[in-house]
Amino acid sequence: MNDMKRTAADDLLDVLASWGVSKVFSCPGSTEAAILDALMDRDDMELFLTTHESAAVSIADGYSRATGAPSVVYLHANGGLTNGLANLAAAQLAYSPVVVLNGLKPRSIQSRAGFTTARRMRDFVHQYVKDDWQCLSSEAIAEDVNRAFRTAMIEPTGPVWVGLSQDLLESPSSAPAPGADGFTFDSRTVPSASAIRAAADVIAQSRHPVIVAGSEVARSGAIDDVIRLSETLRVPVLHEDRRALERPGFPTDHPNFRGQYEPAHPLVQGADLLVFLGARLFNEFEPPTSPQLPAGVKIIHSHTDARQIALIHGVDVGLVGDQGLIAQELLAALSERPPQHEFVLPEREADPAPRASTTDGGALKALDVVDTITDALRGAVIVGDATTAGGVLQTRAHQHSGNDYFVSSSGSLGWGMGAALGIKMGLPQRRVAAILGDGVFQFGIPALWSAARQNIPVTYVVINNQRYAAVGAALQRYHGKAAERQVYPGTDIAGVNIAEVSSAFGVPGQRVDTLEDLRSAIDAADGVEHPVLIEVMTDTEQLRP
Amino acid sequence: MNDMKRTAADDLLDVLASWGVSKVFSCPGSTEAAILDALMDRDDMELFLTTHESAAVSIADGYSRATGAPSVVYLHANGGLTNGLANLAAAQLAYSPVVVLNGLKPRSIQSRAGFTTARRMRDFVHQYVKDDWQCLSSEAIAEDVNRAFRTAMIEPTGPVWVGLSQDLLESPSSAPAPGADGFTFDSRTVPSASAIRAAADVIAQSRHPVIVAGSEVARSGAIDDVIRLSETLRVPVLHEDRRALERPGFPTDHPNFRGQYEPAHPLVQGADLLVFLGARLFNEFEPPTSPQLPAGVKIIHSHTDARQIALIHGVDVGLVGDQGLIAQELLAALSERPPQHEFVLPEREADPAPRASTTDGGALKALDVVDTITDALRGAVIVGDATTAGGVLQTRAHQHSGNDYFVSSSGSLGWGMGAALGIKMGLPQRRVAAILGDGVFQFGIPALWSAARQNIPVTYVVINNQRYAAVGAALQRYHGKAAERQVYPGTDIAGVNIAEVSSAFGVPGQRVDTLEDLRSAIDAADGVEHPVLIEVMTDTEQLRP
């Protein structure tokens, strides 16, 4: 087919290069031959091989989250796309600019519903991307892919899908290809002056305002602006609700930090104004049985993505735009129209005394395990995918910057194994550790292969309670036969030696069952130049940490 | 929520029971609490726990293929559904009556796009099922699920999806529930008498007819009818094209069997009539570069699924209906209107002499490995998911009945690991072995957990060439830089000790690297009452067996 001539695949790689892409994450198949071939002589770009699409997508997502830069996944046919969807949902929720290229069979086979063809590929992916387009001609490939990057990077950023038929990709080049130049622009916006004025007025008239800093504050690099707003006004700050949080919007070690948003939080209860900055209201796990917002409280809600504002609850002022710019504009407006009552920063409760983390001979409790982990990993980037232990992890993990803690709000198991690899590549100077459930582990195993092959030095810690504790907890809440008998069907997943699985993949694994051994294992893994996995055995009976 | 009262979940289980369902394949989550609870006191039905939806779906599919009976998968939310899609595509291609129930968050959260919610779930699944419906009220659950079974079982059978919102499932029972009674009926059809007459005329006028028996012959239990047709007319029989084959439509040890359909097959070249019974024309891997049908040949094509007929190539007569009934009707019509020329059954070439299967010291060749495997497993049911070794496996595996050999034509890796478990449960008296690629293995690992937990005695044989050889072969065909330099990027997946991974999951694994050890390992696994895995190391350079 290709006798050393330039192809549309070469054009496509030029587009990728112009956007600074250096790695193409893929588990390729025959439809990707042209791309694999075109990658061979590039010194600016390499294939990053994965052995499952769930890994490819989560690694790319992690990389984009950590860097803010676009990443590229190349998926194979229909099976490859659908295997990647669960983690693509996670990327979407985190506004991660992952460009998904999808190799498709030659066009003539598509209409014939041939091998590995689904005739409406876009239906699969439509809900999880900002745009989906299947290229119609080889001349259009570079332009279409370039536009995909542009779309992924326009605020609010997010995943985009492009379908690339094999015959088009293997066609002769039709350079010159467009590139990032001219297609990268500052797409941040600010709300109208009157909206800002309205927000400043509401703040100026309030007595007990509370800021709730969401993940978008971190993603848009606006933490310093929010600190300034909070310090100038002397207003306390909470993190957004735990189900919606993707990363910390405020330093947990800042004197104005007061914990995580919960309707029952005393500051929320006492507030007359809640200023939600870049937060989601809310990512509901179940229909709430009590109000999520105090009665009569005023609401200001800013978000880059207008679709998040007044989605469930009405607002007094909605502010669409960039979190950093909005914080700056609010501050400017408030200096002209200062608050009518001086705000008093409430006392901060003393941090709880460090808990004694020693093993008392019985089965390890998840709470103690999380304490030990967060203590040992102070200073590291934590990637959380720990299910029932996730809530405690979130409150205990040290989060000084917006990059210190990453989770997914998608609720689909397995994201963290691959994401940690992408995050480590995006933050090479930092130590990165992923904290996982044993159920989660089984969904992410193929990521181990890429960790070993690419020698990415992350520390995996698997909290092995040999259970789907979250499912047991749901049965408890259901108050049926299971709860009455305290027998929880569908939750016992014992039987896997996770450390051995890991070692068999080339990621040295170690099983520990005391807090002391856990601590030493985490310490020993520090600075080691390859990935390691620590499996910590915990109480199998406990359904909540 | 449920204080020991009967719920819609109980109604639903009654429907399942009426259809003979004894196992619910699931990797459940909180949306499935009511079903888990309702299952607790049933003695006619049990939860079959899996640790990944890809396993749940392929196990159910395997069970339906082996038994012809409907099977049930219960998937969790959006992530569970999308994780199951790749193997659902396989079920669809095999006309496997898998009923997919999908737990969804309570309705109020769905409209709010809450946790684990995609607002258009049906878009994901629509292309892979006969029908998709999201229940609108608790009273409708039993009826909707009953209708799903009916739809799945009407010819042509196939997967059906029903979305079940958590709040509806947890609602009080609204019995009496409908059940299979009255909803199970003989839905087989026969073509019109004139279509049968037209086909008989074409056959009667031909000189060199060839029958091509497809997977539908096996699925509809029509092999004996096709044998009778072939014997009475003295017409040779081929299996359908290898890419389309899901199971053998004719015994390979029958004197009239002449191999597999290929355009270049001498009998195809010499034919003036091809009678495709229950075959697909064709599941094209790439746009054909030479004709798939000889010029001027006449075509009769029968299929249960009208959509398969004249999809790509025009036919002289199309026959929509049941394969067994069609073979009978053709025979009856031909006894009234006998062939004008006596057909002469061409000589059958002698079977190739058994190849010497000994290790000569070098790396094992896939061909020898397949020879050893098929020889050692004579009499066993073979489940093939072996990628580049799959073609040879298909021609060498002994296939006396329609249940002796199962593959997937979906082209998505990983189906075989779970399917083998379902097939073993469906055919408990038979030895079942799955022959897998090492790339395939990484897509199917969680099936090992269910194999161990449920102690399903299958023999897994992984042909470990440490390669994506199929991708290398595609690069060769592409004739680019990779082919010129004989360096194949994106194909080296070495580094996993598959036998150790298996053992760590509780499925004893063994690595072998001689044919003698392979043979002894397969023999030793015979009759063993638990699953085992044999990893055979082969040549890493070879891209085709």
Ligand SMILES: Cc1ncc(C[n+]2csc(CCOP(=O)(O)OP(=O)(O)O)c2C)c(N)n1
């Ligand atoms: C893809 C997918 N399948 C199924 C579920 C349902 N589910 C929710 S939590 C959970 C258990 C997770 O187990 P583990 O990681 O061990 O954490 P634990 O619950 O024990 O804390 C399951 C199976 C899910 N969330 N995502």
Ligand SMILES: Cc1ncc(C[n+]2csc(CCOP(=O)(O)OP(=O)(O)O)c2C)c(N)n1
């Ligand atoms: C879900 C999915 N992802 C990717 C591919 C692309 N693909 C086709 S064949 C193949 C290699 C399979 O490797 P293995 O099972 O070891 O068999 P081999 O090619 O070595 O014979 C790959 C990755 C696919 N078919 N399905």
